[in-house]
Amino acid sequence: MGTANSEAKDEAIANFDGEECKKDSTQFSEGEKVLAYHGLLIYEAKIQRAEFRKKECKYFVHYLGWSKNWDEWVGADRLMKVTEANLEKQRKLFKYQNGDKRLKGHIPQGKLKVPIAGRGKKRKSEFGVEDKEGEEAEHLLKLQMPGILKKQLVDDWELISQLGKLIKLPRSPNVEEILKKYLEFKLKRGDMVGDSLVEVLNGLRSYFDKALPALLLYKAEREQYAEVISENNTSPSSIYGAEHLLRLFVKLPDLLAYTNMEEEALNVLQQKLADFLRFLQKNQSSFFVSSYDGPQVEIHSKAQKK
Structure with a gap:
């Protein structure tokens, strides 16, 4: 009984938080397709959930084409509307980071992975x-x-x-x-x-x-x-x-x-x-x-x- 009440309370809080985020027209909504910073690059993503946490809206995003393992909570400062200007910014960043080569797959840039030299x-x-x-x-x-x-x-x-x-x-x-x-x-x-x-x-x-x-x-x-x-x-x-x-x-x-x-x-x-x-x-x-x-x-x- 206690567990059921706790779950109901958590769900009510989550719904309230989501509504709080929707009140601000400058923010983003659940289900919206957006552009999101991950590392130094910008990727297409979809907002799965919105909550009001610690006096700011947080969004649980799924990066399109990526494994769900990369889903994460982000702030509004990492999200952008899908506009032609922002898409152009995305293209320029990709070109800068990768030269004229095409990106091979969707590789998140947040973690820098480097081999430590052995023999060779x-x-x-x-x-x-x-x-x-x-x-x-x-x-x-x-x-x-x-x-x-x-x-x-x-x-x-x-x-x-x-x-x-x-x-x-x-x-x-x-x-x-x-x-x-x-x-x-x-x-x-x-x-x-x-x-x-x-x-x-x-x-x-x-x-x-x-x-x-x-x-x-x-x-x-x-x-x-x-x-x-x-x-x-x-x-x-x-x-x-x-x-x-x-x-x-x-x-x-x-x-x-x-x-x-x-x-x-x-x-x-x-x-x-x-x-x-x-x-x-x-x-x-x-x-x-x-x-x-x-x-x-x-x-x-x-x-x-x-």
Whole structure:
């Protein structure tokens, strides 16, 4: 009897919550076909259920063509109406992420999967590390990017690559200062801060300095990079800020694929990186710029010639 009453109460609450979401015409409705962010890309999805949770509408979506295992609850910030403008945005993101190649199947981009090198043929990569070919993945590095930071990355791409805007440099706080603030935050909170965390933070700074000119810049930003670095004669981590540091986390799994890490060490590193991403998310308003007010660029001429 108690179980039946509990189930009835849960159902009543669910129905009430769904009605609350429907009151707002800017929101979405159950059964509606939408476009949904998953990772850094946009996919077609269908809303299965809507509920009002923690003062906001949440939607249970099924990605069309995917297994039901990928169904999930998302906020309205990850959903868009199916309009021609949004479909064009979807196409541009797919093209940017995959070049001119067609997507092979529907592969969610939220989890970054990378092989940790074992034995195999070796060659030198552009970063001077050994690249081993023809190998099966032994371990997987998964970085779960918070939804707010995923949207930050997509907006960053759109503002620079599509609208021709640039971030004003040098940034404050810069990457070095952000890493220092994180360490101070951990110490102030009373967390155990050992040599391993310091090593991870130093590694992030080192990876950032080496990766930025080769991997972390859009075409439209390369001329700006050459000018700023030559003028300041210093490292990228003292010039660039959270916007470019966040891009590093998309590339990190590829870079870390060339390190011979044991599974236990990989898991510890993964936890530390995830905690740092949460720190970036918590401080989004103070770490990331609110507007891109650097010099404008001609994205169809200057950038594409490079």
